[in-house]
Amino acid sequence: MKIQFVGVGSAFTDERYWQSNALVIADSGKKLLIDAGGDIRHAIKELGITNQNVGDEIDAVYISHCHADHIGGLEWLGFCTYFNPTAKKPTMFVVSALVGDLWRSLQSGMQSHENVVLELDDFFELKRVAKNATFEWEGIKFTPVQTLHIMNGFSFVHSYGLLIEQKCSSGTVFFSTDTQFCPKQIQKFYDSAEMIFHDCETAPYQSGVHAHYDDMKTLDEETKKKMWLYHYQPEPPQDAIADGFLGFAEKGQIFDFPCSI
Secondary structure, eight states, rough: EEEEEEEBOOSSOTTTBBSEEEEEETTSSSSSEEEEOOHHHGGGGGTTTTTHHHHOOEEEEEOOOOOOHHHHHHHHHHHHHHOTTTTOOOOEEEGGGHHHHHHHHHHHHHSEETTOOHHHHHHSEEEEEEEEEOOEEETTTEEEEEEEEEEEEEEEEEEEEEEEEEESSOOOEEEEOOOSHHHHHHHHHHHHHHHHEOOOOOOOOSSSOOBHHHHHHTSSSHTTTTTEEEEEEESSSTTTTTTTTEEEOOTOEEOOOOOOO
């Protein structure tokens, strides 16, 4: 298995970084896209995936939450495969609690076509993942992990990170997706992971929406030494390696997780 970052930047970034979306590449060569932000069609073209071949290249997509830098490219992906009679529908894995909000975010642009009203599952082979459940794809087990992203008035708005585990390996990868700094809640996932990819804003002010670098560097050294940071602002001034992290993940960077058996 490999993980490749299509982009590593924040929601408001540029082509040097692109928004934070990633590919899980199975040993079979099939690809699962973690999130599909609004700039995905441009970002993924740098990896050789275009309007013409996306149906052959992207087998599945996982959606962590409903913000535009994570779902804004789904219209592109859905249309490219829907209007190509030779393309199969990508599989979509999404936590059941998100499905309603996800379609409400997309339907004004996607539901109405000549003589037909479409639904989300007209574009994707929709796989709803139950609370506290796992799903499997190409011999890889994925466990959605609920993290706190924002408070919407008096209600929590969650994102769903992933624990990723190959059947042929004992190590796991923790991919946080968007989260506030809350180590007391997710330290056990840090501890269980062989490698961590973690949301980290690097602006001089703290938004309260993402884990901020100033907080992240207070983590224990054992956690930091297996952690890559992503979802950062352009030209981060911090020295992540000097502060004990593996570094800032880079656009296009590939991480290889070979089978151990």
